[in-house]
Amino acid sequence: MVVLSVPPEVTVILLDIEGTTTPIAFVKDTLFSYIRENVKDYLHTHWGEEECQQDVSLLRKQAEEDSHLEGAVPIPVRSEHGVDDTEQIIQAVVDNVYWQMSLDRKTPALKQLQGHIWRAAFTAGTVKAEFFEDVVPAIRKWRQAGMKVYIYSSGSVEAQKLLFGYSTEGNILELFDGHFDTKIGHKIESESYRRIATSIGCSPNNILFLTDVTREANAAEEADVHVAVVVRPGNAGLTDDEKSYFNLITSFNELFLPSST
Template sequence: MVVLSVPPEVSVILLDIEGTTTPIAFVKDTLFSYIRENIRDYLLTHWGEEECQQDVNLLRKQAEADSHLDGVVPIPSQSEFGADDMERMIQAVVDNVYWQMSLDRKTPALKQLQGHIWRTAFAAGTVKAEFFEDVVPAIRKWRQAGMKVYIYSSGSVEAQKLLFGYSTEGNILELFDGHFDTKIGHKIESESYRRIAASIGCSPNNILFLTDVTREAHAAEEADVHVAVVVRPGNAGLTDDEKSYFNLITSFSELFLPAAS
């Protein structure tokens, strides 16, 4: 087994979710499929609620900002369609969400609506989050060693809490010291990692970031954050240059924490 020694200055472990703690297949085939199959029914059921209308308004503003992009689906307002034409407005929202998902976009508007739809599924027990088998034991070990553990994902903080609150391992939210999403910055921008360090109250050099995405790893490194790239079944392949450049692990159990001095 490969063993990667964690630098002694590291006191915080920052985790990606998709492809790192959780199989990509679960995210793509279960979570995203649930959105595609249930978004229309969700909107029909919740359309008159304030939260749903806030979600729609955010998507509408995002569509306006995206107006220069090919294929963007605008979301007309009630004044354009008429208050009674709910079906046509819902169809516009559905088409916009499908378009964004087809491009794997990470917009806060999309992630917020997705989180609210998933909330109904998790609360009903329709969906339970899955993790690689090494994840929870390793996190417990890190915390026992005095490490702080945070999540940084493109999914909304609310969606993250659903994953760790409704999982095959039960509710494990108590294992995490906090959560970050793209409101703090995009994951391929180095400044995001500096903001995370400032929010935690540590130096970037005190953080070890685990991710399966090399562009995120490069951004974190530029911010002076320690990085290891996680190689999991179903993840995108790495180039020979990436394999030789980055520290690689296939399991969280391969991280060796130095004894406290």
């Protein structure tokens, strides 16, 4: 097994999720298929709730802005003549969601409804987050060795808490000292990593960032953060240059902490 020694100044391990702790297929396939298969049922079940109506209003506004786009699906407003057109509106919302997802759009309106559908699924136990098998035992070991562990993902902090709160290994939120999302900045911008260090109260070179994406690794390194690129089944391949330039690990067990001697 390859062993990568963690530099002695490292006190914080910062983790990406997709492709690092969790198979990309779980996010891309399981979570997004769940939306397609369940959006209609979700709308029926929650239609009477204010939150659901707010989600629909936001999608309707987005649909108005999108009306010039090819294939855009408008969402009608409720009839004022006492006609029950709920079914028709729900179908329009479903069609709109399908259309947006087919273009891989990330509009706030779509993300908000998706977030609420996933929340319902996770809290009901219908969906459980998956991690590579080395992940949770390694994090426990790091914590015992005195490391702090943080998450940095483009998924919202709210979504991150669902993943770690409702996983195949139960609620493991207590293993993390904090969470960052793109509110602190994009993952391919080095300034984001400086801000994270400031927010944690350490210096960038006290942090080791683990990610599968080399553009993120480059940005972190530019900020003087230590990085290792995680190679997992289902991840995008690396070029030969990337393979020789970066420290690579295929399992968290390959990290060797100086304090664990």
